[in-house]
Amino acid sequence: MATGKFSIGKWFKTDLGSKIASGLLLLVLGFLWNLNGDVRELKGTLHGFATQIDAVSSDVKGLKTDVSSLRSQVDFLNGEFVAQRLAAAAQDPQNPRSTRDAKNILAGLREKRVKVDPSIIEGAGSKLIASSARSDDAWEVVGKLLDYRSFLAEEDILGMGEPTPLPKEAANYKWSINPATPPVNGRLEFVISQVGGLVPVEQSARLEALSSPNQTGSGIRTFVVDGQGHGLMLDDMRMEHVVVRNAIVVYNGGPVRLLDVRFVDCEFRMRRITRAVELAQTLLRPAPATFSSAET
Numbered sequence: 001m002a003t004g005k006f007s008i009g010k011w012f013k014t015d016l017g018s019k020i021a022s023g024l025l026l027l028v029l030g031f032l033w034n035l036n037g038d039v040r041e042l043k044g045t046l047h048g049f050a051t052q053i054d055a056v057s058s059d060v061k062g063l064k065t066d067v068s069s070l071r072s073q074v075d076f077l078n079g080e081f082v083a084q085r086l087a088a089a090a091q092d093p094q095n096p097r098s099t100r101d102a103k104n105i106l107a108g109l110r111e112k113r114v115k116v117d118p119s120i121i122e123g124a125g126s127k128l129i130a131s132s133a134r135s136d137d138a139w140e141v142v143g144k145l146l147d148y149r150s151f152l153a154e155e156d157i158l159g160m161g162e163p164t165p166l167p168k169e170a171a172n173y174k175w176s177i178n179p180a181t182p183p184v185n186g187r188l189e190f191v192i193s194q195v196g197g198l199v200p201v202e203q204s205a206r207l208e209a210l211s212s213p214n215q216t217g218s219g220i221r222t223f224v225v226d227g228q229g230h231g232l233m234l235d236d237m238r239m240e241h242v243v244v245r246n247a248i249v250v251y252n253g254g255p256v257r258l259l260d261v262r263f264v265d266c267e268f269r270m271r272r273i274t275r276a277v278e279l280a281q282t283l284l285r286p287a288p289a290t291f292s293s294a295e296t
Contacts, residue, residue, distance in 0.1 A: 082105060082109070082116050082120060082124075083120045083123070083124060085098075085101050085102055085105050086102050086105070086120075086124035086127075086128065086141075086145075087124060087127065088101070088102070089101070089102035089128060089131075089137075089138065089141050090124060090127035090128045090130070090131050090138070091127075091131075093128070093131040093132070093134065093135035093137060093138035094134075094135060094137075096137060099135070099137035099138060099140070099141050100137075102128075102141045102144070103140065103141055103144050106141070106144040106145060106147070106148045107144065109148055109151075110147065110148050110151050113151075115151075115152055115155075118149065118152055118286045119286075121145055121148060121149050121152070121284060122149075122284045122285060122286070124145065125142060125145045125146075125149075125280070125281075125284040126281065126284070128141050128142050128145065129142055129277055129280055129281060132272060132277070136272070139272045142280055143267075143268050143269070143270070145284060146268040146280060146283050146284065147266070147267045147268060149283065149284055150263045150264060150265060150266040150267070150268070150283075151265055153262055153263060153264045153265075154264055154265065156262055156264070156288070157243055157262060157264060160195045160196070160222065160243070161195050161196075162195070163193035163194060163195050163224040163226075164193060164194060164195070165193055165194075166192065166193065166194055166220070167194070167197075167198065167220070169198055169219055170194075170198075170218050170219050170220050173214055173216075173217070173218040173219065173220075174208070174214055175192060175207040175208060175218065175223065176207070176208050176209050176212065177190060177192075177207065177225060177232060177237070178209065178232065178233040178234075178235065178236060178237055179230065179231060179232065179233065180230070180231025180232060180233045180248065180250040181230070181231050189227075189228055189230045190225055190226060190227055190228065190230065190232070190247075191225075191226040191228065192207070192223065192224070192225055192226075193223075193224045193226070194220045194221070194222060194223055194224060195221065195222050195224055195243075196220070196221025196222045197220075197221055198219050198220065198221070199219065199220070199221045200219075201216050201217045201218075201219050202217060203217070204217035204218045204219045204220055204221065204241070205217065205218050205220045205221060205222050205223045205240055205241035205242060206218060206223075206238055206239065206240040206241070206242075207223045207225065207238075207239055207240075207242055208237075208238050209236050209237065209238070210236050210237065210238050210255055210256075210257060210294055211236055213238065217240075221241065222241045222242065222243060223239075223241065223242045223243070224242075224243045224245065225242060225243065225244045225245065225247065226245045226246055226247075227244065227245065227246050227247025227248065227266070228246055228247075229246055229247075229248070230247065230248065231247070231248040231249075231250050231269075232244065232247040232248065232249055232250065233250045233251070233252075234249060234250065234251040234254075234256045234258075234279075235250075235251060235252050235253070235254030235255065235256060236254055236255060236256070237256050237257070237258075238256075238257045238294075239257070239258050239259070239261045240257075240258075240259040240260060240261075241259070241260045241261075242260075242261045242262075243261075243262045243264060244261065244262070244263050244264070244266060245264045245265055245266070246264075246265050246266065247263075247266050247267075248266070248267050248268075248269060249263060249266050249267065249268050249269070249270075250269045250270070251268075251269075251270045251271070251275075251276055251279060252270075252271055252276075253271060253273045253274075253275040253276055253293075254293075255293055255294035256279075256291070256292070256293050256294060257291075257292045257293075257294045258282075258289045258290060258291045258292070259290050260288045260289075260290065261288055261289045261290075262288050262289070263283065263289065268280075268283070275293045278291070278293070279291055279293075
């Protein structure tokens, strides 16, 4: 029997060995190709996971922001919270932090158009007005209270209807207003209209200077004065059955006569003097303003 050493090199040179070797090579190459594809697919999957994680992280941050905003809104809607902050400013008007918090809360309420019970504003206002005699900061808070109370007055005029131009029947009535700044190019920046139509003269609205009165009323139920963001001086004014909107209302303590006057979405600039304090107390009440500092 012949004997000898096995040579793998000679075996590969045989036909069968060559085919088997080629097959093994193809299997290895195929395995490596598939492995490379699996690696690419795995990388894509991991990238997708990373993108989803980033999106979830962003959503969580957004949710935290929403929760913080909601908490802020809940605080604003909580009348007790507002009352406590305003009371703190009234009790300690010399504390700049208390008055600053009160002003920020009132500004936030108006900016976010959040409405609280008007009685809270009136009650806090009375205390702050009492404190304002010894504190400029407290008087500034009173001004912010007046601004916010004017915002709440939007509801007071909902049933009045849309303003319309003055009727020709009222042409003989000479209405006038006192702008806080001179008219630009001689043109008055206010829009004067009316609601409610005509009524008997003795029951009608007035919008005139105390120093230059009309002999009779206008014949109009209600004047509507839209300040369009401009200043309106109350000194020397007689207003009866009037709605003042979108104006910066200025009062320096001069003679004024108000009867059934509503200030809606206005801001107030008043000197801290006795008549202005009395007017502020009137304006904080829910009812339309009736006030007189004019000699009768």
